[in-house]
Amino acid sequence: MSPPDRICASCGRAFSWRRAWADRWEEVRYCSKGCRRHRPGPLDRALEAEILALLGQRSRRAVVTPEEVARAVRPGDWSAHTERTRRAARRLVASGAVELLQKGRVVDPSTARGPVQIRRAQEAS
Numbered sequence: 435m436s437p438p439d440r441i442c443a444s445c446g447r448a449f450s451w452r453r454a455w456a457d458r459w460e461e462v463r464y465c466s467k468g469c470r471r472h473r474p475g476p477l478d479r480a481l482e483a484e485i486l487a488l489l490g491q492r493s494r495r496a497v498v499t500p501e502e503v504a505r506a507v508r509p510g511d512w513s514a515h516t517e518r519t520r521r522a523a524r525r526l527v528a529s530g531a532v533e534l535l536q537k538g539r540v541v542d543p544s545t546a547r548g549p550v551q552i553r554r555a556q557e558a559s
């Protein structure tokens with residue numbers, strides 16, 4: 435049996451064990467070469483922080499959109515950073531801080547396609 439899936443430290447999507455990684459699976463953090471090249475840097479951390487900051491100013495069930503977050507961090511060229519913001523949001527899902535919604539329902543960040551909203555992870559009540 436293969437080891438369980440892991441979350442990519444760059445795109446925040448789940449990925450599966452592959453035979454090519456058999457010798458070093460413990461060290462594998464990125465799902466692809468592309469993600470390894472685009473490992474999170476200061477701007478990515480700033481996007482994560484802004485998601486949490488905006489949500490922190492709102493009620494527990496309020497949402498933000500990646501577009502809103504990108505606008506706050508990069509007002510001049512925000513539209514070039516929406517996918518990067520979605521990646522930040524997926525990483526925060528992996529850390530347990532937030533969840534992603536589509537049409538009011540929580541979705542799997544690894545498979546969701548199209549516009550998403552972000553809200554704080556909801557504690558069971």
Ligand SMILES: [Zn+2]
Binds near residue numbers: 446
């Ligand atoms: Zn990835």
